[in-house]
Amino acid sequence: MLNIRAEKIIKLHDGIVSIRSYPKNIIKEDIWLFEHELKRTIPDTYLKIYSNTIVTSNGLVLKQSNLIEDNLVLKQSLHLKDKVKILLKNLFLIKRLPEKPYLITFNSEYSGYFHWITETLTRIMVTDNLHDFVLLMPDNLKIWQKETLSVFKPLSIEYLNTKHHYKIKSLNLVTHTAPSGNYNDSVIRQLRQKFIESFNLPINKNKRIYISRQKARFRKLLNEQEFVHAISDFGFETYYFEELSFQEQIRLSAQCEIMIGLHGAGLTNMLFMSEGTKVIELRIPDDKYNNCYYSLANALNLDYYYVLGKKNTLINDFHSTDILIEINKISLLLSNILK
Numbered sequence: 001m002l003n004i005r006a007e008k009i010i011k012l013h014d015g016i017v018s019i020r021s022y023p024k025n026i027i028k029e030d031i032w033l034f035e036h037e038l039k040r041t042i043p044d045t046y047l048k049i050y051s052n053t054i055v056t057s058n059g060l061v062l063k064q065s066n067l068i069e070d071n072l073v074l075k076q077s078l079h080l081k082d083k084v085k086i087l088l089k090n091l092f093l094i095k096r097l098p099e100k101p102y103l104i105t106f107n108s109e110y111s112g113y114f115h116w117i118t119e120t121l122t123r124i125m126v127t128d129n130l131h132d133f134v135l136l137m138p139d140n141l142k143i144w145q146k147e148t149l150s151v152f153k154p155l156s157i158e159y160l161n162t163k164h165h166y167k168i169k170s171l172n173l174v175t176h177t178a179p180s181g182n183y184n185d186s187v188i189r190q191l192r193q194k195f196i197e198s199f200n201l202p203i204n205k206n207k208r209i210y211i212s213r214q215k216a217r218f219r220k221l222l223n224e225q226e227f228v229h230a231i232s233d234f235g236f237e238t239y240y241f242e243e244l245s246f247q248e249q250i251r252l253s254a255q256c257e258i259m260i261g262l263h264g265a266g267l268t269n270m271l272f273m274s275e276g277t278k279v280i281e282l283r284i285p286d287d288k289y290n291n292c293y294y295s296l297a298n299a300l301n302l303d304y305y306y307v308l309g310k311k312n313t314l315i316n317d318f319h320s321t322d323i324l325i326e327i328n329k330i331s332l333l334l335s336n337i338l339k
Helices: 028-033 080-093 113-125 143-149 185-198 224-232 246-254 265-272 292-299 327-338
Strands: 008-013 016-019 039-042 045-055 061-063 094-096 102-104 134-138 156-160 165-174 207-211 237-239 256-262 278-283 303-308
Touching: 016 185, 016 292, 113 143, 113 185, 113 265, 113 292, 143 246, 185 265, 185 292, 207 224, 207 246, 207 265, 224 237, 224 327, 246 256, 246 265, 256 265, 265 278, 265 292, 278 292, 278 327, 292 303, 303 327
Parallel strands: 094 165, 102 134, 102 165, 134 156, 207 237, 207 256, 256 278, 278 303
Antiparallel strands: 008 045, 016 039, 045 061, 045 165
């Protein structure tokens, strides 16, 4: 992949060195799961201006048939056959947009709740002082995604038909505010405050909730019925967030004293919790890679706890493995937190 240089670069936000604390209930045997995440350098965020680009229907940006890395979620690359497929599609479905100051902030993972909130919205957040840009968005956004956009100043948005790719003479690209799964603490806190003010979120913290994944396709709790019964003794209620509207989710989360959930998109809603409240993540054992919610809790000044489950397979598939949680573990942890 060639390193494509921008015609102009403007600094939007300072980077930081993110210092994180171990989980509140860390034990010596589990330090290796978190120790590599205690200090992360988060780079500056820039506005980069590229000429004569092609924006694909899934958020990829190309110039002279080469991917521009600044809009990739990770430093991944397309296989040659995928590049050829895109370019062939461009020959027939490419549309030239009129000359406007277009701005792109979404990446190829935009449809996911976690990626949209922590990667797309944070990039819009740092453009709050910019004016006269036309924000590019795919035309297949869900209702909840459009609701999130309402927290920003009146936006001029041009929706891209996902059946086409687009030739753009001058494209303004906002670089990610942090690598995926990491955060610029000040930006993510500003985003939280934006939602609190825009949706007038409640300030009472009297809810203890468990976010169930039983209706998800994978990464479920095998002994959920027993688990739910045990935590109900501590005042926890069980919710299926896929059955709630976006505003119901964020208002419920804003009232949380303690949120429990398996690793998954539902835990992204800790964004709407107040500093000093608590999050308990039910984790797949031996997974030192998926620490995005541990890092998010630290960035938001939330108290982070974890419980390691037991796998139902010998395969190390950290994405889809179901787990079992020992009831004595969660009961002891809740007793210690609430005493």
